[in-house]
Amino acid sequence: MAEAAREAFGHTLVQLARENPNIVVLDADLASSTRVVYFAEEFPERFFQMGVAEQNMVGVAAGMALMGKIPFVSTFGVFASRRVCDQVAISVAHCQLNVKLVGAYSGIVSGNNGATHQAVEDVGIMRAIPHMVVVDPADDVEMEQVVRAIVAYDGPVYLRVTRDVWPRVSPEGYNFSLGKAAQVGEGGDVTLIGSGMMTSQCVEAAHILSQSGIEARVLNMATLKPIDVEAIVKAAEETGGIVTAENHNVYCGLGSAVAEVLVEHAPAPMVRVGIRDCYGECGGNTDLLCKYEMSPQHIAEAARSVLQRKR
Secondary structure (H helix, E strand, O other): OOOOHHHHHHHHHHHHHHHOOOEEEEEOOOHHHHOOHHHHHHOHHHEEEOOOOHHHHHHHHHHHHHOOOEEEEEEEHHHHHHHOHHHHHHHHHOOOOOOEEEEEOEOOOOOOOOHHHOEOOHHHHHHOOOOOEEEOOOOHHHHHHHHHHHHHOOOOEEEEEOOOOOOOOOOOOOOOOOOOOEEEEOOOOEEEEEOOOHHHHHHHHHHHHHOOOOOEEEEEOOEEEOOOHHHHHHHHHHHOOEEEEEEEEOOOOHHHHHHHHHHHHOOOOEEEEEEOOOOOOOOOHHHHHHHOOOOHHHHHHHHHHHHHHHO
16 A cells, blocks of 8 residues: 655665765654655664754755765755855755755645745755755655665765655566656656656646547656656657646746756657646645646646647
8 A cells, every 4th residue: 555755765865874874864853744754763863953053954964965864854845945045055956965855745745834845946956056966756665765876876866755645656566776767657649747746746747638538658857857758758769748736836847847858859849737836725635736736637638739739
C-alpha cells in the first residue's frame, strides 16, 4: 500500500543515516510535520533544532558541508525557497556545497494551510540558481530511491516533498536515475508529462482519454533540473503534442522547462496545466485541483486541445 512521500522520506533518511554517520539534519521547528522526527528520535546527537531561523540554518548547513557532513535542511517549501534564497545562492550553490534542501508541503496540496504555506514558485527559484539540482518525486517508491540518489550525489539539491498519500505510479522494479524521465504510460497520440504528485493525475487523465480512443503517453519527470532533454524531444517527435502538469505556478516550473526544450529542439503544440499565476486558498486536495483546473479531467481537456492543434 502506498504511503505519503514525507513518510517515505523520513524512514529512508533514517535507514541511510545508519549506514552513513556523516548525514545530519537541521530542522526549523517542523520535525513532526516533515517527518524528520524519526531521525531526531534515533540520532539525537546528529539532529540540530534551529528554530524558526531558516536563513541561519542554511548558513550552519554550509559550514557543516565544508567539514564533510551531508546536511539535510528540512522545513516547508515556502521557507526553503523564498525565505532563504540569498543564503542558498551564495553560501551553498555558489560554492557547490553538498547541502540537501528539503521543501516539505510542496505546491498547492499543503493540508488546508492556505496561501502562506503553499510553495507555488519554489521550483522556479531553485531552477534559476546555478549548480542546483531540483527533484520532485511522484510517489513513495520514487521518494525512497531519490533520497538514496541525492545522498550519493555530491552537490546542492532541492527536494520537494508532498504531505499526503497519492496513487503509486512507479512500476514494479522501477529504478530512479537522476536527470532521467520515466515512461509510466504507453501512447502515440499525445504525451502527458507530470512532475511530483501530478504524475498520478496524468495517469488518470490518460485513462480518461483512452475511453474515447486517445492513446496518451505518460512521462514522469521527477528531475526538473537537469531536465531530460532526450525524453522530451523523443516524445514531441513521436506523439506530436505535449501537455505538462505540475503542482506549481505554470511560470518557471516544469511547463517552462519543457517549453524551453521544445522551442530549441523540437517545436510542437503544447499546453501547460498548473497554478495559473495566482495564490491558492485553503481546501481539500481534490477541491483545490478542481478549482485551479489541475484535475485529471482538466489534463484530459488540455490533451484534446493539443490534438485539435495537431490537426
